Amino acid sequence: xxxxxxxxxxxxxxxxxxxxxxxxxxxxxxxxxxxxxxxxxxxxxxxxxxxxxxxxxxxxxxxxxxxxxxxxxxxxxxxxxxxxxxxxxxxxxxxxxxxxxxxxxxxxxxxxxxxxxxxxxxxxxxxxxxxxxxxxxxxxxxxxxxxxxxxxxxxxxxxxxxxxxxxxxxxxxxxxxxxxxxxxxxxxxxxxxxxxxxxxxxxxxxxxxxxxxxxxxxxxxxxxxxxxxxxxxxxxxxxxxxxxxxxxxxxxxxxxxxxxxxxxxxxxxxxxxxxxxxxxxxxxxxxxxxxxxxxxxxxxxxxxxxxxxxxxxxxxxxxxxxxxxxxxxxxxxxxxxxxxxxxxxxxxxxxxxx
Numbered sequence: 001x002x003x004x005x006x007x008x009x010x011x012x013x014x015x016x017x018x019x020x021x022x023x024x025x026x027x028x029x030x031x032x033x034x035x036x037x038x039x040x041x042x043x044x045x046x047x048x049x050x051x052x053x054x055x056x057x058x059x060x061x062x063x064x065x066x067x068x069x070x071x072x073x074x075x076x077x078x079x080x081x082x083x084x085x086x087x088x089x090x091x092x093x094x095x096x097x098x099x100x101x102x103x104x105x106x107x108x109x110x111x112x113x114x115x116x117x118x119x120x121x122x123x124x125x126x127x128x129x130x131x132x133x134x135x136x137x138x139x140x141x142x143x144x145x146x147x148x149x150x151x152x153x154x155x156x157x158x159x160x161x162x163x164x165x166x167x168x169x170x171x172x173x174x175x176x177x178x179x180x181x182x183x184x185x186x187x188x189x190x191x192x193x194x195x196x197x198x199x200x201x202x203x204x205x206x207x208x209x210x211x212x213x214x215x216x217x218x219x220x221x222x223x224x225x226x227x228x229x230x231x232x233x234x235x236x237x238x239x240x241x242x243x244x245x246x247x248x249x250x251x252x253x254x255x256x257x258x259x260x261x262x263x264x265x266x267x268x269x270x271x272x273x274x275x276x277x278x279x280x281x282x283x284x285x286x287x288x289x290x291x292x293x294x295x296x297x298x299x300x301x302x303x304x305x306x307x308x309x310x311x312x313x314x315x316x317x318x319x320x321x322x323x324x325x326x327x328x329x330x331x332x333x334x335x336x337x338x339x340x341x342x343x344x345x346x347x348x349x350x351x352x353x354x
Contacts, residue, residue: 032064032091032092033064033065035065035117036065036066036067036092036115036117036118037065037066037117037118037119037120037139038065038066038067038118038119038120038121038122038135038139038209039066039067039069039110039114039115039118039120039121039122039212040058040066040067040068040069040122040123040124041069041071041107041110041111041121041122041123041124042054042055042068042069042070042071042110042123042124042125042126043071043073043103043106043107043109043110043125043126044070044071044072044073044075044079044083044106044126045072045073045074045075045079045100045103045106045126046075046076046077046079047075047077047079047126047127048075048077048078048079048082049127050126050127050254051070051079051082051083051126051127052082053127053129054124054125054126054127054128054129055068055070055086055093057129057130057131057132057252058124058130059090060132061130061132061133061134061135061136062132062133062135062136063135063136063139064092066092066135067092067093067094067115067118068090068092068093068094069093069094069095069096069110069113070083070086070087070093070094070095070096070126071095071096071098071106071107071109071110072095072096072097072098073098073099073100073101073102073103073105073106074097074098074099074100074101080095080097083095083097096109096110096113101223102223103221103229104220104221104222104223104225104229105221105223107123107221108220108221108223110123111215111220111221112220114212114215118212119211119212120139120142120209120210120211120212121209121210121211121212121215122135122206122208122209122210123205123206123208123230124205124206125205125206127254127256128205128206128251128252128253128254129251129252129254130206130250130251130252131249131250131251131252133250134153134250134251135209137153137246137248137250138151138152138153138208138209138246138250139209141244141246142209142211142244145244147241147242148191148211148241148242148243148244149210149211149214149237149238149240149241149242149243150208150209150210150211150214150237150243150244151208151209151243151244151245151246152192152203152207152208152209152243152244152245152246153207153208153245153246153247153248153249153250153251154207154245154246154247154248154249154250154251155204155206155207155249155251155252155253156249156251156252156253157252157253157254157255158252158253158254158255159254159255159256160254160255160256162254165255190244190245191242191243191244191245192238192242192243192244192245193238193242193243194235194238194239194242194288194291195291195294195295197231197234197235197238198235198278198291198292198295198296199295199298199299199302200299200302201228201230201231201234203230203234203243204230204251204253205230206251206253207250207251207253208234208243210237214237214240214241217240218233218236218237218240219236221233222277225270225273225274226266226270227266227267227269227270227271227273228267228270228271228273228274231274232274232277232278235274235278236283239281239283239284239288275296278292279292304323304326305323307319307323308320308323311323
C-alpha cells in the first residue's frame with residue numbers, strides 16, 4: 001500500500017500513488033501494456049549529444065512491454081532536463097538522478113530498482129542504438145531455450161558522426177580472409193560459453209538481454225573495476241550457463257574519440273586485472289580452471305596473430321615475421337594443453353585452434 005497524507009484532517013493519496021494512477025491511465029489511453037516484462041537500464045553522463053537518438057531507438061521497438069530507466073550519473077550539461085522530458089512524454093520511461101559515481105554504480109542503481117514484473121534485463125549505453133526488431137527477435141529466441149542465461153546479437157559499428165567504421169565496412173567476409181583461423185570469426189556459432197568469454201570479451205554492452213533470475217543471482221557490477229566491468233559481469237553470468245548468440249546485426253555500437261575503449265594502455269591494464277579476477281574466483285569449478293588455462297594461451301596467440309596481420313597490411317614485414325613466429329610457438333602450447341584437457345573443447349566450445 002502507498003502512504004497517504006492528511007491535510008486539515010482529511011486524508012489524500014500520496015504523490016507516488018497519484019503518479020502511478022496517472023501513468024496507468026495514460027498507458028490505457030496510449031494502448032500500452034500495463035506490465036514491463038523487459039527492464040532497460042541506460043546510464044548516462046553528459047550525454048546530451050546522443051541521448052535522444054538512443055531513447056528514440058527504444059521507442060521504435062516492435063514490442064512495447066518494456067520499462068526504460070535513465071540513470072543520470074551527475075551530468076553537468078542538459079542531460080537531466082532531456083531525461084525528464086522523455087519521462088514526461090512516455091509513462092514507460094523513468095529517471096533517477098544521482099551524484100557522479102561512475103558507470104558501474106549507475107548500472108547498479110538500475111538493477112536495484114528493477115520492477116516486480118520484470119523477467120528480462122537489458123543494458124544500453126547512452127550513445128548506442130537498437131534496431132527496431134532487437135527486443136522482439138532476442139526475446140523470442142531466449143524463450144525457446146530455458147537453459148540459456150541470456151542472449152546477444154552481433155553489433156555493427158559507427159563513429160561519432162554516425163558513419164560506419166572499418167569493422168562494419170570490412171564485415172565478416174573480409175575479416176575471414178585476413179584472419180582465416182581467428183576466433184573472432186564466430187558466425188557459425190550459436191552459443192557463447194564461459195570458455196569463449198574467458199578468451200575475450202566477445203559481447204559489447206547493449207547487444208544482450210539477460211534473464212532477471214540470472215541478474216538476481218549474479219548481483220551487481222564491480223564498482224572497483226575501472227574498465228571491462230561489463231566483461232566481468234558476462235563471465236560471472238556464463239558460469240551459470242551459456243548465452244545464445246544471434247547472427248543478426250540488431251545493435252549499433254558507437255565509437256567516439258572520447259570512448260575509454262580508445263585508450264589502449266588503460267584497456268590493457270583492465271584486461272589483465274579482469275583475467276586475474278576470473279582466475280582467482282572461488283566460483284570456478286575444475287572444468288572452469290581447465291578452460292581458463294587453455295583460454296589464456298589462445299588469447300596470447302590471437303594477440304600475436306592480430307599484430308602480425310596488422311604488420312603485413314602496413315608493410316612492416318620484419319615485425320610480421322616475428323609476430324608469426326610467436327603466434328606459432330603459442331599455438332604449439334595450445335595443442336599441448338588441448339591434448340591434456342581434450343574434454344574442455346568437447347564440452348565447452350567449437351573454438352578453432354590453428
